[in-house]
Every structure is written in structure tokens, then in C-alpha cells.
Amino acid sequence: MQNKLPLIIDPIKAAQKKLDYVGYYPMQSATRVDSPKSDIECSLSFYYDEQRLCVIAIDAKITLEQICQRCFKPFITEVHVMNKFSPVKSDAQAETLPEHYEPVLMNEFGEVDILALLEDEIILSLPIAPVHDSKHCEVSEADMVFGEIPTENEKTNPFAILVSLKNKG
Numbered sequence: 001m002q003n004k005l006p007l008i009i010d011p012i013k014a015a016q017k018k019l020d021y022v023g024y025y026p027m028q029s030a031t032r033v034d035s036p037k038s039d040i041e042c043s044l045s046f047y048y049d050e051q052r053l054c055v056i057a058i059d060a061k062i063t064l065e066q067i068c069q070r071c072f073k074p075f076i077t078e079v080h081v082m083n084k085f086s087p088v089k090s091d092a093q094a095e096t097l098p099e100h101y102e103p104v105l106m107n108e109f110g111e112v113d114i115l116a117l118l119e120d121e122i123i124l125s126l127p128i129a130p131v132h133d134s135k136h137c138e139v140s141e142a143d144m145v146f147g148e149i150p151t152e153n154e155k156t157n158p159f160a161i162l163v164s165l166k167n168k169g
């Protein structure tokens with residue numbers, strides 16, 4: 001078991017050595033993830049399956065802050081991503097993969113950017129319109145459906161002042 005997580009790795013060599021990693025990527029390293037509140041806790045396993053396909057198994061967790069799209073207040077949420085990837089050299093090769101593996105493209109040196117892959121997974125797993133758990137949200141479901149735009153108090157109507165000025169003149 002290795003404790004220093006790789007940023008970029010040759011997955012073929014790692015799978016031949018059956019490498020496993022457990023550790024943390026510092027939150028500052030996930031530059032494309034908005035408002036992270038924890039480091040990324042991550043375990044990685046590299047191996048060959050029974051079909052002799054190279055596999056990268058990722059299991060990662062991060063806590064981050066999102067803005068509720070109902071009440072516009074921030075809230076803390078934990079994201080858990082779990083996925084199995086198989087490194088490929090081309091789109092054609094990606095199409096030959098069994099469904100239970102996601103293809104991940106290797107660069108010209110046969111390497112995979114694990115941190116970039118992880119950031120993609122975290123970003124993809126986030127809801128498009130994040131909302132609070134309804135019991136924590138300050139705007140209730142009923143308000144969303146039946147709510148009305150509050151009418152302005154007539155006393156603050158700026159035209160009333162203009163009218164009174166005009167009348168004085």
C-alpha cells in the first residue's frame with residue numbers, strides 16, 4: 001500500500017505491479033472544484049481483470065460548499081465518487097470497452113492525469129441545480145409552488161414623492 005497519491009501515472013506499469021494507494025490530495029490541488037471544504041480522501045487500485053484489461057478503480061470523497069438554488073444560502077455537502085476506468089489510446093479502443101468501465105485517454109507517454117480525472121468525476125457528480133434538503137431549506141416546497149412576488153409597500157412608492165412635489169409647485 002502506497003501513501004503518496006500519484007498525480008500522473010503510467011497505469012499499465014501500475015497495474016502490472018498491482019499498486020494500491022490510499023491518501024489525500026490537498027484541497028488546493030483541486031483547482032477546478034468550486035469551494036472545497038476538505039482535502040480529497042482517495043483510494044486508487046491498479047490491476048488487470050480476467051479479460052486482461054487494465055483497470056483503475058477510484059473511490060474518493062470530498063466535502064464542498066454549494067449554493068442552494070431555492071433559498072440562495074450556502075450549504076455543505078459531501079461528494080462520493082466511485083468508478084472504474086480502463087486506459088485507452090484512442091476513441092476506437094474506447095468503444096471496445098465493456099460497459100462497466102469508463103474509458104480514460106492516456107497521453108503520448110502512456111500516462112493518465114489522475115487528479116484531472118478525479119476533478120472531472122467530482123464536477124460531473126454535482127447536481128446542475130443544487131438544493132438543500134427540504135427540512136433545512138428556508139424556502140419550503142409549498143412556497144415554490146404557490147408563492148407570490150411580495151407587493152411593494154405603497155408608502156415607499158417613489159412616484160408618490162414626485163406627485164407631492166408637483167402639487168406644491
Ligand SMILES: [Zn+2]
Binds near residue numbers: 071131132
Ligand atoms: Zn435552501
